[in-house]
Amino acid sequence: MQEFLQYLFSGITNGAIYAVIALGFSTLYSATDLINFAQGEFVMLGALLLMTLWTQVSMPLWAAFPLAVLLVAAVGMVFDRVAIKTVKKPSPILLVLITVGASILFRGGAMLLWGKHSYSVPAFSSISAVEIGGAYLFPQSLWILGVVLVLVAGLNLFYHRTLTGKAMQAVAINKQAAELLGVASRKMTLLAWGLAAGLGAVAGVIISPITMSAYDMGTMLGLKGFCAAMLGGLGNFWGAVVGGVLLGLTEAMGVGYVSSSLKDAIAFLLLLLILYAKPTGILGKASSHRF
Numbered sequence: 001m002q003e004f005l006q007y008l009f010s011g012i013t014n015g016a017i018y019a020v021i022a023l024g025f026s027t028l029y030s031a032t033d034l035i036n037f038a039q040g041e042f043v044m045l046g047a048l049l050l051m052t053l054w055t056q057v058s059m060p061l062w063a064a065f066p067l068a069v070l071l072v073a074a075v076g077m078v079f080d081r082v083a084i085k086t087v088k089k090p091s092p093i094l095l096v097l098i099t100v101g102a103s104i105l106f107r108g109g110a111m112l113l114w115g116k117h118s119y120s121v122p123a124f125s126s127i128s129a130v131e132i133g134g135a136y137l138f139p140q141s142l143w144i145l146g147v148v149l150v151l152v153a154g155l156n157l158f159y160h161r162t163l164t165g166k167a168m169q170a171v172a173i174n175k176q177a178a179e180l181l182g183v184a185s186r187k188m189t190l191l192a193w194g195l196a197a198g199l200g201a202v203a204g205v206i207i208s209p210i211t212m213s214a215y216d217m218g219t220m221l222g223l224k225g226f227c228a229a230m231l232g233g234l235g236n237f238w239g240a241v242v243g244g245v246l247l248g249l250t251e252a253m254g255v256g257y258v259s260s261s262l263k264d265a266i267a268f269l270l271l272l273l274i275l276y277a278k279p280t281g282i283l284g285k286a287s288s289h290r291f
């Protein structure tokens with residue numbers, strides 16, 4: 001039971017991180033129908049910027065956290081304007097390839113800025129771990145879970161209770177009709193990129209105290225976040241949470257009871273199984289078209 005609880009806590013913690021990354025994928029997809037394969041690099045930038053601002057510039061955590069997120073969000077919006085909006089004849093495959101190229105560019109730039117070293121960041125609070133049934137739940141895990149719940153609730157309120165959120169949904173459903181009603185589609189797309197990049201930065205910030213931050217940390221995290229988004233249903237915020245937690249738990253139990261060598265393979269095996277049974281994901285809905 002002690003081992004099971006420890007694997008459970010680990011799986012929920014990792015799953016919550018995957019969920020935040022998946023929220024970034026779903027946010028951008030909901031507004032633009034684009035899958036951004038540079039999302040993992042936004043996670044990396046968030047972690048390294050927090051490390052720089054908090055530990056090297058000596059900025060307090062309460063200021064370093066939002067500043068790191070805002071800086072990465074700005075990077076996402078600049079990327080949209082420079083690399084996405086300048087494409088004269090955009091096609092889904094071309095745009096995806098651009099995001100893949102951006103992933104390589106961001107990773108190379110981070111290597112030049114921060115080097116190939118790995119950096120550590122202290123925990124957000126100095127409270128000791130909580131013992132439950134012989135297993136230990138660390139305070140950083142509670143931080144991660146709290147941030148995930150706040151993000152999901154905030155996104156739901158934003159999209160369903162604010163005019164800007166409803167405008168973003170209108171652009172996602174029918175861009176031309178939204179523009180006829182006076183919605184600035186370019187601004188909504190820009191905001192979606194900022195939100196997606198900011199969510200990636202949040203994931204990097206909250207994960208930095210429990211893992212080493214490095215220029216190449218975002219590749220696998222981005223792929224697992226994409227798997228979580230697909231598992232829950234791409235574009236569904238609660239689906240991103242369900243997919244992330246399911247992936248984290250399956251990964252932790254597989255590592256603990258089967259083999260640690262399967263840690264990365266489990267994510268993609270689970271994705272194949274779920275998509276074979278339900279291609280739209282666990283909470284995804286089949287797409288419909290009106291004529």
